[in-house]
Amino acid sequence: MVFLRPTNMAYPAIWRRFTVRRDGVTTLLRIQDLTEDLRGAALALMEKYFMSDEPPCKFIGIHNHPRAVAELKSLWSKSVKDNLSLVCVKDNDDSDPTVVGVNVLTVVSKADKEEVFQSDDKVWSMLFGAVDLVARSVNIFEKYDVDKYLTAYGLVVDPEWRGLNIGKELLETRIPLCRAIGVKVTATVFTAGASQAVAKKAGFEVLFEITYEELAKKGFVFPGIEKDTKSSKLMALMID
Template identity: 30%
Template sequence: MQNQKCLILVLVGVFVLEAFAAKGKSSKKSLWPIKFPVKNNRGTTYYSMERLPQSKFEDASKFAVKHLKVNTGSANTYWKEELEKNLSVVIFKPGTQTIIGLNILDIRTLHTKSKFVCDRIFDMFSIDKYLISEGLAVDPNYRRQGLGEALLRVHVTICLEQHVDITASLFISDSSNRLANKLNYTCLDRLSAENLAKMKEKNPEKYKDTNEIACKYLAYSDIEANDLCVIM
């Protein structure tokens, strides 16, 4: 049977926001929720993307623990702390409060710059902050419908709200790297094949299907930079 093909039509407002962001404009009107239809061979399903309410932090933390892996002793505590930054975005199952998609977001700043690979963006651009996704996941039962793309596209909305010019994230799966490329992200740093092999050896379950780990960025304003992708 031919694989199901789904077409996501993200709300026109998101694309309007991209135009506003490019021109440095802003809007006082609330942008949430962002509603969009997904068409497939069974018809059309309407989804709603929202800022994660505090009442759903516990559910979101459990969702993150289940679908996202982190190198830390207490994943639940780690994700709760990230969610408390009040930037994350969620997609609920239509007609319910069941989480089926989550993008855990943060804004990293120049004064907290560390050796984290994506913080090299501060050396590349004259900026003092950037938006990063700490983790993006979609329930396996709802994948291949464009929900992951919608969650990544919404970065432009958050950047507009927070007056941020750049988003950068570490993409550690082949599917997320393909999506970043589709949305015109540019490579900042890429893990070498040798180092990737070492990571696979240490954590084969996490990286068994990974062929590329890279930090990639997308700029929403006319700021120039060297586009050279450094091999880590």
């Protein structure tokens, strides 16, 4: 059964506001639900920067593989329709808010039909297969005694806005979101050292870690990735 956002829950919701100081200028930002009118800009940001910066995508050269690109874009497009994803925008112009960060989110339910991932596209099998392996390394339902949890298919911050803790703000916003939808755990596979460090600051704990060297032995090869990140981690945060 596909998880549905509670009908009595306000939509769209603004989850938090905060200020950042960049180039000597203080800017007010807000994190809100990713609404349909912002999907184009948000998904464009994901395609432009997540695909080029996220280590497995970067080191496998996803942009050289149109079908893998299409598969990833399709995954994002389907997920944002759940109305659970978050976007960080400038808070000074509602008529044309600038999207500076995105976190594509969805809920995994114990009642969901179990499907083993498979694809005849070699690159997509490598990319999503590696994430799937790490995600399945720990049974979240049993570990936390829950029937559902919030997970993610990507987080990105516009390079011009990095270094301002926006990624951490997006991760921490999962807490009020989870409370609102009745979810007690959020768990995500973090594939980059930078995002792993941010997740740790946001309170996530490591449940499972595997080096990219070990993943290569299992057939998931991302040439040169060890120069950037040593391992992939499944990390989780309990919501009290």
